[in-house]
Structure formats: C-alpha cells, structure tokens
Amino acid sequence: MDESLLRTLTPTVISILVRRGAGFAAAEDAVQEALIEAVRGWPDDPPRDPKGWLVTVAWRKFLDAARADTSRRHREVLVEGEPDPVPGEEVDDTLQLYFLCAHPSLTPASAVALTLRAVGGLTTRQIAQAYLVPEATMAQRISRAKRTVSAVRFNQPGDVATVLRVLYLVFNEGYSGDVDLAAEAIRLTRQLAARTKHEEVAGLLALMLLHHARRPARTAADGRLVPLAEQDRCLWDTRLIAEGVDVLQAALARDRLGEFQAQAAIAALHADARTAAETDWVQIVEWYDELVRLTGSPVARLNRAVAVGEADGPRAGLAALAELDASLPRHTAALAYLHERDGDLATAARLYAEAARSAPNLPERDHLTRQAARLNAELRD
Template sequence: MDEGLLRAVVPEVLGVLVRRGADFASAEDAVQEALVAAVRTWPDDPPRDAKGWLVTAAWRRHVDTVRSESSRRDREDRVADEPPPGPAARSDDTLRLYFLCAHPSLSPAAATALTLRAIGGLTTRQVAAAHLVPEATMAQRISRAKRTVAGIPLDTPGDLGTVMRVLYLVFNEGYGGDVDLAAEAIRLARQLVTLTDEPEVQGLLALFLLHHARRPARTSAGGALVPLPEQDRRLWRTDLVAEGVGILQAALARDRLGEYQAQAAIAALHADALRAEDTDWVQISEWYDELVAITDSPVHRLNRAVAVGEADGGPAGLRALAEVDPSVPRHAAVAAHLHERSGDLRAAARLYREAADAATSVPERTHLTRQAARLHQLL
C-alpha cells in the first residue's frame, strides 16, 4: 500500500466532510478512523479510487458518531443522507485547511501538531514520537487545537505567511521516532506549491531541499555534530541540490523577493562550493544584506556577521556583530569564531566555553566544548 498517496489525499477528504456539514474536530476524527481502516484493508483489497473510498468510509463514521450521541439528536437533522458510492468530487479545500491549521489563535506548537495530524495524515502517536513527547500529551495538545478552530468557518481568509512559518517550524524539528519531520515538511511544501502561485512558497520549498541535501554529512558516525566547513561534501545529495536550485531560479525570475527566497539563495551558494574554501562569501554577505533589509531579524544579523567575517576578515565580522543584541541565541559562539579569526585565541576559548554552557543540545554542547579545548592547547 502506498502510504504516501494515502496521506496526500487526507486534506481533500477532510475538506469534503467539513463542506458537508461536519465540524472540524469530528471530521478529523472520522478521517483518522478511516485511515486506520484503510491501512488494515487496502493491502488485500485496494480501491480504484482512494479518495472516494476514504470519503465514504469517513462520512459513515461521522454519521454513526452523530447518531450514537443521544444528547445531540438535533444534529441529525443537519446530516445529509450518505451519498452513493463512486468517484469523489474534485473539489479541493486543502489550501483553506492549511490556513485553518495555522490560524493565528493557535500557538506555534499547536499549529505544527494540528497541521501534521489533519493535513499530513499522521497519527497522534506518530506526531508525539516525532516531537519526543508522550502520546497523551500530544493528544491533549491536538484536542485543544481542534477546539480552538472548531468555530472558524472553512472559508475564513487565511495568511499564507503564517502557513509557511508553521511548515518552517515543522522542518526545523528534524527527526524523531519513526517520522522524519523534515521529509514531511518537504512533502507538505510540495503540495502547497501546487495550491498557490506565490514565488515565496517556491522559495520555501527550495530552502528545504537545499538544507535537506546536506543532512547526510551533518553528523559523524558517532553522532557528533560536523560543522559546515568540515562536512564531506561528497555526501551531499546532488539531486536535491539540483532540484532546489531549479525551483529557486524560477522563483527569483519573478522578481518578488522574499525572506525564504533570500535564505534559499544563501543555501544555494553554499551548495555550489565544491570545497569550503571555494565558498563565495562576498555574495553570501550581499544576500544577508537583502535578508536583513526584508526582515530586520536579529538572527539574520547574527548570521550576516559570520558572513562578513568570512568575506572581509574577523575584525570586520566583529564590527558587524557589535550591532547584534548579545542575548540572541548563539551570539557567544559567533563571537568566539570571529575572535579566533581575528587572532584572539584567549577570548575565543573563553567565549566557546560560554557558548557551550548555553547550548540547548548535547551535540552542540560537545562541539563547542571541543572547540574551547582545542584553543586551550594552542595557548
């Protein structure tokens, strides 16, 4: 059974149920039950119309649920008779579902969880495992999210920028359990590209692909973090690089530059360098100038300082860093790198220790501690 195809039609099926009058929470529960039934029965008896089968199965479960709740008999009057079996209508409310699952009333954590469950077609257990939290905790989070959006009409205008930020958060969650969230974000971004005509959505997909291409080289066999300059670039996936660059070029050609396109352009320049020393840091610095002009983000200013330091030397990078709030995450690590490039090894070692103490992951803390130890040996 093609589980990818199964999950791909989930938002269309959910949209059909909501259009027929089911509230979002009930419709989503019914679709999940239909998915469980599909996993159980399709290997032996695959349907000719996957979407039609799921619509019929989910609608039956929704009707059964409504009829079984005696305290809600009045809802039966709003339930239409079951439609006859046959090919499902081609109506697709997937984009509206993206908007609903990324509604501003939801927290980022709730929006990512609801997106993975309702649009991604993942089970609560899979979403919980991917986020490394207990299933009961994730079930409560998703239930609260569904209650929050329950009264919001499907036709309510949404914000595409919020949807993209939610997918960006999903991608950055990385990997946990048996679900690769980076791959899920790429799948959902591909779908979003087909639903919109916005170059910035293309830029987001290109960014995902270009970053994902480097994933095989990011950690050693023992799980240690491998910095970009030290990565074995032969491990990078050239197919994803080529696809990402092609999508990015098409987006940039439309001359409507956005944040994700600029980030993707920087990732493409890294991917274009066969060796770390071949990296075009001057162009990367110029792209960071564009990115800062668009977002004025302190994180992008921090990364710009690194690029300036590589392009024009450590002192220039430190001058750029002086414009960044020291409370920005990774500030100490960047300062350490730039002090090392400037020849101040004592200050760099001290800053690497500070950065290690503030690190939020074991691999990052280990890497920064080793950097501090390396410099201490040189003092």
C-alpha cells in the same frame, strides 16, 4: 500499502466531509478512523478507488458519531444515509485546510500538531513520538487546537506567511521517532506549492531542499556535529541541490523577493561552492543585507556579521557583531569563532566554553566544548 498515498489523500477527504456538512473537528476524527481501517484492511484487499473508499468509510464514521452524539447536541440531525455527490465535490480545498490548521489564533506548537495530523495524515502517536511527548499530551494539544478553530469558517481567506512559518517549524525539528519531520515538511511544502504559485512557497521549498541536501554530511558516524566548512561535500545530494536551485530561480524570476527566497539564495551559494574556500562570501553578505532589510531579524544580523567576517576579515566581523545584543542565541559562539579567526586563541577558547554552557542542544554543546578543548590544547603546546 502505500502510506504516502494515504497521507496525500487525507486533506482532500477531510475537505469533502466538511463540504458535506461535517464540522472540521468531526470530519478530521472520522477520517483518522477511516485511515486506521485502511491500514488494517488495504494490504489484503486494496480498493480500486482509494479516495472513494476513504470518503465512504469516513462519512459513515462521521454519521455513526453524529447519531451517538444527537442527545448532546442542539442542532438539526443530519439525514441518514450516503448523500449523493454534489456539484463541485471534486474541488480541492487542501489549501484552505492549510490555512485553517495554521490559524493565527493557535500557538505555534498547536498549529504544527494540527497540520501534521489533518494535512499530513500522521497519527497522534506518530506526532507524539516525533516531538518526544506522551501520546495523551499530544492528543490534548490536538483536541484544544481543533476546538480553537471550530468556529472558523472553512472558506475564510488564510495567511500564507503563517502557513509557511508552521511548515518551517516542522522542518527544523528534523528527525525523531519513526517520522522524519524534515522529509514530511518537504512533502507538505511540495503539496502546497502545487496548489499555489506564491513565490514564498517556492522559496521555502527551495530552502528546505538545499538544507536537506547537506543532511548526510552534517553528523559524523559517532554522532558528532560537523560544521559546514568541514563537511564532506561529496556526501551532499546533488539531485536535491539542482532541484532547489531550479525552484529558487523560478521564484526569483517573479521579482517579488521574500525572506525565504533570500535564505534559499544564501543556501544556494553555499551549495554552489566546491570547497569551503571557494564560497562567495561577498554575495552571501549582499543576500544577508536583503534578508535584514526584509525582516529586521536579529538572527539574520548575527549571521550577517559572521559572513562579513569571512568576506572582509575577522575584525570587520567583530565590529559588526559588536553592534548586536550580546544576549542573542549563538552570539557568544559567533564571537568565539571570529576571535579564533583573528588569532586570539585564549579569548576564543574561553568564549567557546561559555557558549557551550548555553547551547540549545546536546550535539551543539559537545561541538563547542570540543572547540574549547582543541584551542586549550594548542595553547599548552
């Protein structure tokens, strides 16, 4: 059975039920039940019209739930039976579903969970496994999110920037459980890009493709983190790189630069270098200047300082870093790297060890610890 087809059809079927009169939460629940039946029945008896099958079964699930809930509701009871298709029923409201699931009233965690369930078609169990939380906890999070957006009209304009932030959060979770969230984020962003010509949607898709292309080289066989400069570039996916560059160039041609396009341009320059030594750091600094101008992000300023250290020498990088708040995440690690580049191995070793203690995850902590140990060994020799 083609699970990707089910996931692709999910938002369309929810949209149809909503236009027929179902509330968003009820429609989403009904579609999830229909998906469960599809998983059970389609391998042995696949329908000729998968979308039509899902709409029919989901609508009946919704009606059954509505009848069972009549005594607790104070609104007009829906007319029983399968309604005739209404004009325009084939209109695709998937884009509005993205906006609803990434509504500003939701917390980032709730928006991510609701997007993966309603737009991505993942089950609560799959989402819970991906985020390493109990299924009951994720079910409560999704239920709260659906209640929060229940009063939002389905045709209200949405905020593309909020949707993109949610999708980027999904992408950055990477892989855990039986769901590859990075691949799922790319799939959903492709879907969004097919429904809107927004240049920042294309920019995010390009950024995801370019980052994902380097994934096979990011970790060694023993799970060790491999820094960009040390990665085996033969392992990079050249097909994804070419696609990412094409998508980025088309977005940049619209001359409406945004933060994701700027980030993708930086990633493209890294991908274009055959070796780490051939990286065009001068251009990368220029793109970080654009990114800082667009966002004012302290993280962008931190990364820019490291790039300045590569383009103009470690002393210039240290001077740029000195202008930033030392409490920024990874500030100490950047400081250690630039001191090592400048030849101050003792300071670098001390800073690497300090950075390891505040590392956000185990692979990064182990990497920084190894860097400190390497420099301490050099100092003893």
